[in-house]
Amino acid sequence: MMYKILKVELFKLFREAKTWYAIAAVLIIEFIILFAAYYQGKTILELLLDNLRQSFYFEGNLLNGNLLLYIVLNSLWFNLPLILMIVSSALITEEYKTGTLKTLMLQAVSKKKLITAKYITSVIFTISILALLMLSSFLLAYGIFGDGDLVVYLGTLNFFPAEEAFCRILWAFASGTLSMIFFTTVSVTLGIILKEPTKTWIASALFLILSSLFIKADFGNFGDYFFPKLTNSWQRFFAYDLDHYSICQDNIMLLGYTVLFAFIGIYKFSKTDIG
Template sequence: MLKIELFKLFKEAKTWYAIAAVLIIEFIIFFAAYYQGRTVLELLLDNLRQSFYFEGNLLNGNLLLYIVLNSLWFNLPLILMIVSSALITEEYKTGTLKTLMLQAVSKKKLIIAKYITSLIFTILMLGILMLTSFLLAYSIFGDGDLVVYLGTLNFFSSEEAFFRIICAFASGTLSMIFFTTVSITLGIFLKEPTKTWIASALFLILCSIILKADFGMMNDLLFPKLTNSWQQFFNYDLDIKKIAFNNLLLFIYTLLFAGFGIYKFSKSDIG
């Protein structure tokens, strides 16, 4: 059943359009950085140069990888959610689910296969993004120390920056899996592609708004706050225990959304 779902996923044109869209956005970022990145960086550091002496190439591959992480973390989940939700909504729309239910197919196994298919697709997309970003970043801009601004200016050596970027991609992948899992669950409830896409976009927007709000002691428990855990790898003092706790809690939220969707689909009448 999983093989069939994967076959259907990669047979759909929208899957390949999604991959192309992510790569196009990535190439635009590198194109803009190549022609205007140094000018923008000079403007940002102009005042600091009066107090600090900067040596070396600050516009390097590590900085570009950090920019890619920040630039795609709204666009990428939206694209992934559209493709993942289509695994269920398109079959509601075309009546394929009704046909499947006429055969000896377990609804629970079917929907689990769709969640796993979404999981595989999400990991594959992040793998493609990571591979192409690293190749382009280091081949075009070279290596160098990383400087980021998170309330304060944080400087990392090239080797440490590479490690933190790898960890950020891994943590970010978990965030993307959470979003795609939510999109399938939304698709189970809404059943129509357009409604699910709008709901997915709204969910992302609400998460972005909540991410910027302060809820005091609840901050460490709200899942919108947890989706940004990858950013904590660029704090100067690395709190591994807190990051691990956040990722574990986000994983639990992902399982809860998936479990809720599996229960709803198993109990609902497809007809």
């Protein structure tokens, strides 16, 4: 039964025009960022390396696919979750709006199974978009701009050989995917609570903005366990010395927050009278 409900939810999702518009928007934003990063990358590198060139000799092309992928990673983590949250929340809000949920509830459909299928659908959609984004950005970055060593600035300048940079970028995408799943799960829960599409979009955007602002805020020891800090844990992969324990801890805690928000949504939906 659960498999059939999930199959129907996926069919409905990819039948919607807004889903394909969202995919197109993500790809367009990626292309714009990638090519803008190439033209701005020279200026950024000159600023970072200006003083070091007096003492060190740099050989090879530092403005390469790895640097552009890092810039893409830094540029997408607000635009991308916003688009994903709008599409994911529509899984529930559009059916409230059109009355489809009332029709479904007249049939022998379990509330818990139905809403769980919607959460799983949002996760599958998020992973699919991130996989498409990663594949396309890797092909464009390496195919057009080539490979090379990566230089990033995180308090200090960190240099990574090409092979190591590739692995770190892959892991950063994986960690970033967990962050995106967290945001889309929150948007589905907000949709269950607010029911109306417009209210849910505004609430989702507000949640995302506040999360971005709180990343820089200092909450003392509690800050290490506050979810806005955890959504930025992909940046840890570009520290010179990897802290594997902290990275795993952050991602496990973020997964816990994701499950918590999903549980709240499932419980709320199960106790709500759809009629």
